[in-house]
Amino acid sequence: MDSLRGKTIYEALGGPEGIRSLVEAFYPKVQQEPLLGPLFPEDITPVIEKQYLFLSQFFGGPPLYSxxxxxxxxxARHMPFPVTVExxxxxxxxxxxxxxxxxxxxELRAAVLERLxxxxxxxxxx
Incomplete structure (x- = not known):
């Protein structure tokens, strides 16, 4: 894929700042989504931080989550929650x-979604 050109997705997204921006744009949408919002705690800050750590690692950055x-x-961590296709x-x-x-x-947006x-x-x- 041209947009990666030898970079990890983490690097292509802009490293820590890019991952942070993505996660911070993502969670307000999750909270507003009727199928998802009720599954998350009212104080979503710890969830945002864990997602930042995980996506950094998942997309080829430092192993922050691990x-x-x-x-x-x-x-296993998602088993307590009813995750449906919807x-x-x-x-x-x-x-x-x-x-x-x-x-x-x-192209980068498509690569990220495909990976997820x-x-x-x-x-x-x-």
């Missing part, structure tokens, strides 16, 4: 809108 919390084991798609929709706000390169589809659908448990 350093703080151990192996991500994201499917919720996975709503989550991806929120991410798509956040990417549209924070990433100008359409695997986990989003892997977490389905209901």
């Amino acid at each position: 350093e703080q919390y151990g192996h991500p084991m994201m499917r 919720r996975a798609e709503a989550w991806l929709g929120c991410m798509s809108r956040a990417l549209a706000e924070t990433v100008s390169d359409p 589809k695997g986990p989003a659908y892997h977490f389905i448990n209901s």
Whole structure:
């Protein structure tokens, strides 16, 4: 893909600042999404921070999440929550809108969404 040109997604997104911008654009959308909002705590700050750590690592940056919390084991961590196909798609929709706000390169937006589809659908448990 031309927009990555040997870079990790983490680097292409702008490193820590780019990941932070994406996560901060994403979570207000999640909170407003009727299928997702009720699954999250009112104080979403800790969730935002964990997502920042995880996406940094997931997209090829430093292993921030693992350093703080151990192996991500994201499917297991999501098991207490009813994750349906509809919720996975709503989550991806929120991410798509956040990417549209924070990433100008359409190829990079597509690569990020493609990379996130695997986990989003892997977490389905209901």
